[in-house]
Amino acid sequence: MGSARKVRVAVVFGGRSAEHAVSCASAGLVLGAIDSDRYDVVPIGIARDGRWVLTSGDPARLALTSGSSPSVEAVATPGVSVTPAAGPSGGALVFSGPASVPPELGEVDVVLPLLHGTFGEDGTIQGLLEMAGIRYAGAGVLASAAGMDKEYMKILFAARGLPIGRYVVVRDRDWGVSPSSPERKKVFDEVAELGFPVFVKPARGGSSIGTSRVSGPDELEAAIEEARRYDRKVLVEAFVAGAEVECAVLEGIDGAPPEASVPGQIVVDPQSTWYDFEAKYLEDSRMEIPAPIPASAAARVRTLACAAFDAIGCEGLARVDFFYTPSGEVVVNEINTMPGMTPSSGFPLMWAASGVPLPQLIDRIITTALAKADGVR
Template sequence: MSTSQRKTRVALVYGGRSSEHAVSCATAAGVLAAIDTDRYDVVSIGIAKDGRWIPGIDDPAALALTPGRTPEVLGDGDVRLPLSVSDREVVDIAGGSGTAVLGEVDVVFPLLHGPFGEDGTIQGMLELADIPYVGCGVLASATMMDKHYMKGVLAGHGLPVGPFVTITDRQWQTDPQAAIDAACALTFPLFVKPARAGSSVGISRVESPDELPAAIEAARAHDPKVVVEQGIAGREIECGVLQGRGNDAPRTSPLGEIVVESGHTFYDFDAKYLADEEVVLSCPADLPSDVTERIRDMAAQAFEGAGCEGLARVDFFYTPEGEIFVNEINTMPGFTPHSMYPQMWLAAGLSYRELITELIELALARRVGLR
């Protein structure tokens, strides 16, 4: 059947090998429940923690992340995406039972967070096969995933970033004291983070030098490369960015603010996903109009400076002195219906379903190859 005789077929890819596997499953639960099935056929593909690609499930409830349940991709199968520009047919090479054709895919929606998905890896594979996909390309995905290079790119475009140091695996293995001394040159408190992770996984707030070794090792459990950031006293402000249509400029959302009211020293994993009663997401953020415009302008500058496409969430600190710092860019931000990115666009009048549709249509309108 030709594409003109059927609905657009969208492959939702979720799970993955990173420490954000469960978060990706929760994102898939939200998208599966909201995607416009009158407009799109959905092919669900899960990536297990060991890297196997298997046929996904269509039941959003089975992928929900709750305080008592951590979702995971489980099952059998061997799903193969095409690796030829002349073929977009997805198949399941099931062991001992032949090959099941899952159909031609028109566009892929990678719902993957963290390394081995959000970092340019799946984007590169899809580029090789000329398959359209939602979100940022290889370079933006890779550099924005790595907090060390991300800060360099942003600073290179004249955007303010906070003081930080990077500790590589070799540095930590050969001269850990020098790495600790470099970190101690910053002003405490410090935040020790895996360089290439998200969802606040592996992050520690450090109040004194004696806490640094354990915090670095905790981060290294997720990534051998670690970033140590100087804490910035200020409000945490976020802005959603959506690629413009055609040659239009990027669109920016109303600003959101995160307020952790109790039980957490910072916006950690539990606060983000499991503690609704302890965290307030305020949108639009209560800020002076000129500050709002500055932050929205900076979000668009960051999006374009990083070479982002599709979507991104840009996170800021706004200090009592009126300074604005870019904290980071997320090229696949939290994307459950209750996450800040969809909530900010809801405040702009774009529903979760409409946002999903817009992202898919942006991907289909984007040419494949170099651009």
């Protein structure tokens, strides 16, 4: 890294997943808050068809509202495509096309991959960047893949003794070819043992896209088919009564253990029956920070958040979601290895409440990534 210039950060966002718009909104918040005196920012978008392009860095054009859905295509710089490439002295981003772009712009020091969902948060871009020899922030290949796949996430949590809810996995071969198949009947029987209601979701999805709350067996088949629109593997989770609590985690500095934020509790918009996509991003849901739970429960949440972070070998940052039951039990629901960074997202809000404002939070994530040794994580 040259001393004559600022640290160059490529903020990569968008992507091919159903969470494209949420990723754009995350990028908008980060691009508006990153310290421009310290960092030279290169905004890179991945279009829905997989093309990498240079984009505008205007945060206002990436806002997610009820009337608009931001996209990479809408902010792309015409005529400039981007390709990650390996080189003898390290990787770079190569710009090509009729538009003139200084080649040194591609000599980035670190990539901040603000991608949510498949083809980004699941280890795919992490593996690509490692192959190209380009540093990146956040979790590595294995942790990203395990964090995205809710089945294996839960397997790893259980192996570490973390308290999790009951669930059923539905794969292609489990679903059968017709409603009357023996495979499908077995799925119905296994889900019935969980009791209703249940939540049906794509096993490798996020932002509640493709997720349904199922009140009884008559709704189950349609809910599984809806989830299968987004993923061939589906997770059916038993309902856990209680408050939804979140906790943000950062990798420790200089090899120290991970650090957990003050927990927050989700207060769902009264017009919503549960915390679905609209409730998360477009309605009047909010977070109460700190979470209105006993101090002992908050301490338990923070301890389990760090344990979940370590259980999948996470790095950089994560958000861990919990249920706090009326009996005082804390149940781990899932971990997000690249949590949402929109204005309504819990991750930046919880760290702000913990004394780490957004510019400082971004700086820490980047600094942690730059401190890592070259090579496989």
